[in-house]
Amino acid sequence: MADLPLIQLQDVVKSLGVQRVLDGVSLSLYRGQITAIIGKSGSGKSVLLKHIIGLIEPDGGEILFDGKPRSSMDAAERSAVKRKFSYVFQDTALFDFLNVFENIALPLTERHVLSKAEVAERVRAKLSQLDLHDVETKYPSQLSGGMKKRVALARALVTEPEIVLFDEPTTGLDPIRKNAVHSMILDYQRRFGFTGVVVSHEIPEIFFVAQRVAMIDEGRILIEGTPDEVQSSSSREVRNFIEGLETPRDELTGIDSAAIGQTRLLQEMGRLQRFRIPFSIVLLAVEALDGADRIVGHMAGQALFKAFAGHVTHNTYITDTCFRHAINKIIVVLPDTGEAQARHFCGKLARTLRSHIAQTTGDTFKGFGFTVNAGVAQAKIDSSLPELISEADQSKTVLFISREDS
Amino acid sequence: MAALVTLRSPIAAVGREVLDFVRLLGRMFLFFLQGFALIFQPPFQFDKIRQQIYFIGMKSVFVICLTAAFTGLVLGLQGYYALVKYGSTAALGSAVALSLVREMGPVLTAIMVIARAGSSMAAEIGIMRVSEQIDALETMDINPMRFLISPRIAAALICFPLLTALFDVVGLYGGYLSGSVLLGLNPTFYFARAQSSVEMSDILGGFAKSLVFAMVVLTVCCFQGYYTHTRAEYGAKGVSMSTTRAVVISCVLVLVTDYVLTTFLL
Numbered sequence: 001m002a003d004l005p006l007i008q009l010q011d012v013v014k015s016l017g018v019q020r021v022l023d024g025v026s027l028s029l030y031r032g033q034i035t036a037i038i039g040k041s042g043s044g045k046s047v048l049l050k051h052i053i054g055l056i057e058p059d060g061g062e063i064l065f066d067g068k069p070r071s072s073m074d075a076a077e078r079s080a081v082k083r084k085f086s087y088v089f090q091d092t093a094l095f096d097f098l099n100v101f102e103n104i105a106l107p108l109t110e111r112h113v114l115s116k117a118e119v120a121e122r123v124r125a126k127l128s129q130l131d132l133h134d135v136e137t138k139y140p141s142q143l144s145g146g147m148k149k150r151v152a153l154a155r156a157l158v159t160e161p162e163i164v165l166f167d168e169p170t171t172g173l174d175p176i177r178k179n180a181v182h183s184m185i186l187d188y189q190r191r192f193g194f195t196g197v198v199v200s201h202e203i204p205e206i207f208f209v210a211q212r213v214a215m216i217d218e219g220r221i222l223i224e225g226t227p228d229e230v231q232s233s234s235s236r237e238v239r240n241f242i243e244g245l246e247t248p249r250d251e252l253t254g255i256d257s258a259a260i261g262q263t264r265l266l267q268e269m270g271r272l273q274r275f276r277i278p279f280s281i282v283l284l285a286v287e288a289l290d291g292a293d294r295i296v297g298h299m300a301g302q303a304l305f306k307a308f309a310g311h312v313t314h315n316t317y318i319t320d321t322c323f324r325h326a327i328n329k330i331i332v333v334l335p336d337t338g339e340a341q342a343r344h345f346c347g348k349l350a351r352t353l354r355s356h357i358a359q360t361t362g363d364t365f366k367g368f369g370f371t372v373n374a375g376v377a378q379a380k381i382d383s384s385l386p387e388l389i390s391e392a393d394q395s396k397t398v399l400f401i402s403r404e405d406s
Numbered sequence: 407m408a409a410l411v412t413l414r415s416p417i418a419a420v421g422r423e424v425l426d427f428v429r430l431l432g433r434m435f436l437f438f439l440q441g442f443a444l445i446f447q448p449p450f451q452f453d454k455i456r457q458q459i460y461f462i463g464m465k466s467v468f469v470i471c472l473t474a475a476f477t478g479l480v481l482g483l484q485g486y487y488a489l490v491k492y493g494s495t496a497a498l499g500s501a502v503a504l505s506l507v508r509e510m511g512p513v514l515t516a517i518m519v520i521a522r523a524g525s526s527m528a529a530e531i532g533i534m535r536v537s538e539q540i541d542a543l544e545t546m547d548i549n550p551m552r553f554l555i556s557p558r559i560a561a562a563l564i565c566f567p568l569l570t571a572l573f574d575v576v577g578l579y580g581g582y583l584s585g586s587v588l589l590g591l592n593p594t595f596y597f598a599r600a601q602s603s604v605e606m607s608d609i610l611g612g613f614a615k616s617l618v619f620a621m622v623v624l625t626v627c628c629f630q631g632y633y634t635h636t637r638a639e640y641g642a643k644g645v646s647m648s649t650t651r652a653v654v655i656s657c658v659l660v661l662v663t664d665y666v667l668t669t670f671l672l
Contacts, residue, residue: 055541079547082545082547087542087545091538093537094542095534095539095542096533110546110548
């Protein structure tokens with residue numbers, strides 16, 4: 001990584017009472033990336049997050065912003081840095097004496113930069129992006145858990161922050177909402193380009209969201225790297241932790257998990273190399289067309305993805321494997337199959353989608369359009385798995401588009 | 407030696423408690439200074455101060471009137487039976503007026519506001535602390551002291567003297583009710599004596615007391631709520647502890663400062 005990290009923690013030490021919560025944590029967070037912090041409960045993840053924003057001062061060590069240590073900043077500089085942050089609390093921490101509108105408006109009104117009308121306009125924009133139209137005048141105690149999370153998210157994003165810290169944003173949500181929050185984080189990150197830090201228990205989903213993953217254990221960073229690096233780590237603690245949380249089936253779709261898929265790909269690669277048995281992969285990506293910036297879009301997207309995965313598995317043989325590759329991508333591994341046959345599989349799938357999926361989702365989520373792209377690649381003896389997947393990814397063409405009128 | 411240690415330890419324990427309490431007083435005073443100074447940091451928070459005036463002042467009016475009326479009634483009654491022994495019931499007006507203006511007004515107003523507004527303030531701020539709302543303010547770069555504490559202090563400094571004045575007036579009429587209406591004392595005498603005996607210095611003394619009580623009550627109640635997270639008890643238990651301590655400490659401090667102030671004012 002050539003450029004300077006946006007935030008750098010150097011040997012941060014913190015004790016709360018007699019317990020040493022952070023024991024020399026060093027971590028770099030890069031601009032425009034989402035970093036996930038994973039680890040057991042009570043391993044100091046939230047405390048680490050509070051250090052980053054400055055809610056807790058470290059006992060020892062240093063935290064740098066753009067290369068400047070916080071301890072050397074004066075009050076005005078600290079305040080300027082703090083204004084670049086937003087923090088999404090685990091328990092939302094909404095102000096219970098203010099209604100939803102006032103809650104979201106508060107960070108703006110207290111800064112006294114915008115006029116009342118401008119504040120209202122921005123708040124309304126965020127409310128509609130997160131589909132919170134009818135709750136403006138309600139109080140947090142009148143809202144459901146998932147709605148509170150959305151209000152908290154709106155409050156965090158209304159200031160258009162450069163850095164957003166999420167403390168377990170999906171804890172206690174059902175699989176569809178959980179995936180919707182993840183896809184929302186990804187979507188917002190793509191559009192606004194913020195730097196994100198997500199403390200999470202959601203393995204393996206979080207690997208789809210984050211560009212970097214750091215695992216913390218007993219107050220230290222055990223491993224830091226890309227999701228692939230972390231997942232393929234040989235460290236016993238890391239393996240135990242990840243495998244302990246990983247389920248063989250994807251929670252949302254019920255298809256195989258990415259880990260099982262990888263194993264299967266390796267097996268097929270072995271068969272190809274040893275016995276010259278060909279195999280192909282089909283990469284299927286579901287993308288929302290419109291309404292993507294709204295929560296309905298994200299929720300519908302995830303519900304649709306679940307239904308879509310069902311149709312995919314129906315079209316596969318028992319020897320085929322399909323697994324989740326990314327938040328909106330499925331890879332189907334077709335053994336003993338050449339490229340032409342794989343294309344035939346795509347055609348069959350497209351027919352099923354045309355006859356089934358349009359009605360089911362069109363009824364549930366009005367006005368939601370989406371497209372399914374498919375890419376096919378046949379494995380070659382001398383190519384690696386990542387090359388194979390990226391070949392399929394690049395050869396993607398439109399398989400199916402949902403029609404608005406359906 | 408062992409006997410000495412056992413003999414000394416309770417004394418040491420008392421000493422420690424006292425030292426802790428003095429330290430707490432110091433921290434609370436600094437807390438007040440910070441909150442007070444932030445009142446004047448522009449832009450002024452008129453709206454929040456207005457809301458707090460409504461909460462601390464306006465909503466206390468009924469309770470203050472009720473307590474004042476009965477305090478006046480009982481003062482008139484007791485005063486009458488004490489004075490009648492010396493045949494000087496004519497002095498009832500001055501007795502009631504002076505005790506109200508100098509002591510009862512400021513002290514009982516403070517105690518009633520503690521019961522009504524102070525306890526709820528400690529609980530409210532305590533809940534905000536345990537549910538991370540105060541942390542949330544900090545992450546938004548909003549100074550929680552300025553946002554939460556300053557408007558309350560400003561409102562209390564405005565409300566306490568006014569509530570005390572209300573207490574005095576209602577109490578005086580309470581005394582009139584028991585002394586003149588029920589026990590047959592000449593009402594003209596009652597009010598004339600009340601008027602002639604109370605001097606401007608008495609009123610100013612009561613006024614000064616009420617300002618000091620405002621400071622004490624608000625500081626203690628807000629401080630206890632604000633630092634709920636530093637207690638040994640967490641969550642709801644911590645909040646209940648904060649509320650209890652807010653009420654007990656502010657009541658005690660009001661009575662202590664009342665005595666100290668009185669010695670200076672007399």
